[in-house]
Amino acid sequence: MTTPWRRVPADLAAAMRPRLPATVQAIAEAVAEANPAAAETSTAKFDRDVRTAVQVALERFLDLAGTDEPALPPRIREVFVALGAGEARENHGPELLLGALRTAARLLLRAASQSLAESRPVTVDEIIDLSDATSAFVDELASACTDGLARQLREQAGEGDRRRRRAADLLLRGGAPADVAREAVAAIGWPALDRVVPVLLPADQARDARFRFAADGVVAERARDAVLLLRSGPRTERPALAEALAGREAVVGPSLPWPEAPEAVRLAERAAELIASRTAASGADPRRSPAPIFVEDHFAALALRGEPGALAALSSQRLSALDGLRPAQREQLLVTLESWLRHWGSRAAVAAELYVHPQTVSYRLNRLRDLLGPDLDDPTARFELLLVLSQRTPG
Structure with a gap:
């Protein structure tokens, strides 16, 4: 030629x-x-x-x-x-x-x-x-x-994929030293490592999740499913996740500190099992749900099934408004709240049980309303508060 x-x-x-x-x-x-x-x-x-x-x-x-x-x-x-x-x-x-x-x-x-x-x-x-x-x-x-x-x-x-797999494995396995975990996520561009939100997905959605959440998440593929681990931020707010995961058979775990990522994944797995058993028992259509399942909606049910992680997460969710109080003040309000819930809002019964004046009960309840807002009038929130308080160890 x-x-x-x-x-x-x-x-x-x-x-x-x-x-x-x-x-x-x-x-x-x-x-x-x-x-x-x-x-x-x-x-x-x-x-x-x-x-x-x-x-x-x-x-x-x-x-x-x-x-x-x-x-x-x-x-x-x-x-x-x-x-x-x-x-x-x-x-x-x-x-x-x-x-x-x-x-x-x-x-x-x-x-x-x-x-x-x-x-x-x-x-x-x-x-x-x-x-x-x-x-x-x-x-x-x-x-x-x-x-x-x-x-x-x-x-x-290929190197980027290797780094992302390493970060996912470290978070999913748990127990990594803080400096090792932070170095691993820094290598994939995460500016910090604070809280992590796990999302369970069908195995065939792993590739799509990597693409859609590339900057904010890492994916670990398992035999039966895939776990998307998202760093806490705007994309992990509930409305954003509800929109992004619609129709994807997703189970969204709780936002927990990164060392507790394995526990957050386990709670998501237990919630998925709970929903599956309820669906089977009711004879409902098992086809893909249009909305993702949020584990935070099922903390109480999981806690009643003996999941200590669910009880701890529910406690954090319901009582976080009291975290800024002095320990003695916080304990005083929690004791009062538990008694008030058990006595169906009877201030006289609370005062008698706690050996305080009814006006003291009123003052404490007004303070609780300032902190907890409408939760005190919501039946579901009241039930969950009583569940948390009845299981807690006084501190």
């Missing part, structure tokens, strides 16, 4: 080599000028790499003149593969490289034509042949560069 450079005049090399240093300089400078983004981020090493690549490319083009040799033998092709990989490491796309090669092709054709014209008359056919050869040669350079860029991107993606 005849190559495009077969028709390049054989005397091009002799005519152009004396101009080679100046041509390398001109092309390297033109590449920088034509790509302001590259010029702004360039370093001494980058400039040297560009000059080296230009030098290698021009010398190879001159060696090809009048031959049917392959454009780029392996050792030369690797120079341009490495150039493309370097651009990927700098988070540059292929546009800069391809633009630089277009500039180089134009200047190479100009320099080759002028070199021949200064040594002898040049025909139109020779200019056309030079144009075909430079275009084909630069296409080979572009192919090598984009191969290097693609290879580096695949490698970086």
Whole structure:
């Protein structure tokens, strides 16, 4: 097969080599000028790499003149593969490289034509042949560069996947030292590690979850399902999750401090089992639910089934408004609240049980209303408060 450079005049090399240093300089400078983004981020090493690549490319083009040799033998092709990989490491796309090669092709054709014209008359056919050869040669350079860029991107993606798997495994397994866990999540771009929200999903949704929650979550695939672990933030607010997970058979676990991620996952698993058993018992349609299941809606049922983690989570949920009080004051209000709930709101009965004046009971209940708001009038909240208080150890 005849190559495009077969028709390049054989005397091009002799005519152009004396101009080679100046041509390398001109092309390297033109590449920088034509790509302001590259010029702004360039370093001494980058400039040297560009000059080296230009030098290698021009010398190879001159060696090809009048031959049917392959454009780029392996050792030369690797120079341009490495150039493309370097651009990927700098988070540059292929546009800069391809633009630089277009500039180089134009200047190479100009320099080759002028070199021949200064040594002898040049025909139109020779200019056309030079144009075909430079275009084909630069296409080979572009192919090598984009191969290097693609290879580096695949490698970086693989490393990113490995880091995300490691972070997911550390959180899901539990027991990792704090510095190890924080280093693992820092490696995937999480600015901090505070609370984690687990989401159970069908196994076939793991890939979609990785894509949709790439910046805020990691996914661990298991035999029967997938666990999406989300760092606490705006995307883990209930309305956002309800919208994002609609129709996906998702079970959303509680938001717990990251060392308790295994417990949060276990609660999600127990909630899923609870809902499944209720569905089977009721004979309801087992098809995909339009809304995700939130474990926080089932803390009481799980606690009554003996799940200590559910009781602790329910306690935190219902009594967090009292966390800022002094210990003695908090204990006093909790004792009063438990008695009031057991006596169905009878202040006289509470006063008699606690050996305090009814006005003291009224003062404490007014304080509780300030802290707990409408929970004191909500039947479900009152039941859950009584459940939590009846199981607590006085402190």
